[in-house]
Amino acid sequence: KAGVTQTPRYLIKTRGQQVTLSCSPISGHRSVSWYQQTPGQGLQFLFEYFSETQRNKGNFPGRFSGRQFSNSRSEMNVSTLELGDSALYLCASTRAGGPETQYFGPGTRLLVL
Amino acid sequence: KQEVTQIPAALSVPEGENLVLNCSFTDSAIYNLQWFRQDPGKGLTSLLLIQSSQREQTSGRLNASLDKSSGRSTLYIAASQPGDSATYLCAAINNAGNMLTFGGGTRLMVKP
Numbered sequence: 707k708a709g710v711t712q713t714p715r716y717l718i719k720t721r722g723q724q725v726t727l728s729c730s731p732i733s734g735h736r737s738v739s740w741y742q743q744t745p746g747q748g749l750q751f752l753f754e755y756f757s758e759t760q761r762n763k764g765n766f767p768g769r770f771s772g773r774q775f776s777n778s779r780s781e782m783n784v785s786t787l788e789l790g791d792s793a794l795y796l797c798a799s800t801r802a803g804g805p806e807t808q809y810f811g812p813g814t815r816l817l818v819l
Numbered sequence: 820k821q822e823v824t825q826i827p828a829a830l831s832v833p834e835g836e837n838l839v840l841n842c843s844f845t846d847s848a849i850y851n852l853q854w855f856r857q858d859p860g861k862g863l864t865s866l867l868l869i870q871s872s873q874r875e876q877t878s879g880r881l882n883a884s885l886d887k888s889s890g891r892s893t894l895y896i897a898a899s900q901p902g903d904s905a906t907y908l909c910a911a912i913n914n915a916g917n918m919l920t921f922g923g924g925t926r927l928m929v930k931p
Contacts, residue, residue: 749921810863
């Protein structure tokens with residue numbers, strides 16, 4: 707069974723631009739969560755989608771948004787990029803809606819210049 | 820608000836040594852606690868998940884314990900190998916969803 711895939715793997719943008727990252731969960735998984743990892747703040751939760759609905763949201767500004775499609779694939783969007791948005795963005799999937807083992811993708815490394 | 824702490828931040832041991840990584844959390848009303856491994860520049864690999872009703876879980880040379888009353892979890896690695904070198908992260912879930920609160924991680928180096 708294929709694991710969680712994320713595209714693109716690397717991305718370079720400039721301040722003020724916007725970016726869209728994609729996450730395909732493991733087949734049959736319906737929950738997708740997004741995390742931001744930086745050296746200073748560590749791993750921080752962005753949001754979780756389950757059955758196309760946002761179920762939980764972390765403490766990030768409204769520039770960060772996401773959505774989930776009917777096939778459980780998810781996208782996150784960051785508008786008006788800032789230098790501090792440079793990070794590794796990870797997504798994770800779980801089979802059902804309950805708290806269970808989460809499987810992470812390899813991440814998208816975003817560099818904002 | 821849940822806070823998760825891991826001490827020490829870094830650890831270096833000789834090959835073959837048994838070691839314990841520590842994780843503490845402030846809110847004992849957790850659903851489960853999960854241990855992950857992260858290699859440099861890579862995603863996270865799930866190692867063990869302990870449900871709130873469980874005391875420990877084992878997988879190969881790894882054993883994780885959970886003590887909700889004291890707000891602590893430990894990851895025991897037996898007979899460490901250089902291939903175990905990585906950052907180990909613990910994370911807690913406090914609600915019915917899948918929002919993980921992570922500790923800062925312990926960077927482990929096992930020297931041959």
